[in-house]
Amino acid sequence: MQRVLAGGSEGVANSAVTGRVLDDANQPFAGLVVGVYDVGLLDVESLLINRSPIPVTSIFSGYGVTDLSGNYAISYEPGNHDLVVRVFDTTRRQVARTNPILRVTTPTYAVPAITVPRAAVGGWTVTQGDTRIYTGCTVQWMVDNEVA
Secondary structure (H helix, E strand, O other): OOOEEEEEOOOOOEEEEEEEEEEOOOOEOOOOEEEEEEEOHHHOEEEOOOOOOOOOOHHHOOOEEOOOOOEEEEEEEEEOEEEEEEEEOOOOOEEEEOOOEEEEEOOEEEOOOEEEOHHHHHOOOEEEEEEEEEOOEEEEEEEEOOOO
């Protein structure tokens, strides 16, 4: 996994991230849930609880949500954080994540745009059926549009 070195002024505590989520056609992706995690020893990730007053469903307490322009802003307890940003659909299924962003030493870190394929959130088109070849022999088949 590639790690990104954020840089900035040493000794400055990080307490927020901003960013944007786009779809695979480079259009804003509204309504996705975003969580910011601090990466600790042995790559254990702890959620940095969002202190912004954004109402989110109970299964996403502490997270943020993308607005109509695909933007999000999440503020949390200041500290010297190594960050990972995760994007979820409304059922708490992860649809994207950043590589670890190390040594974040800016008060508000601007995360590069995150791209999420629209089909990953809306679901893949699936067709399923049965075909009877002859009596007692039925073949089940399924076609989907997910790229392997």
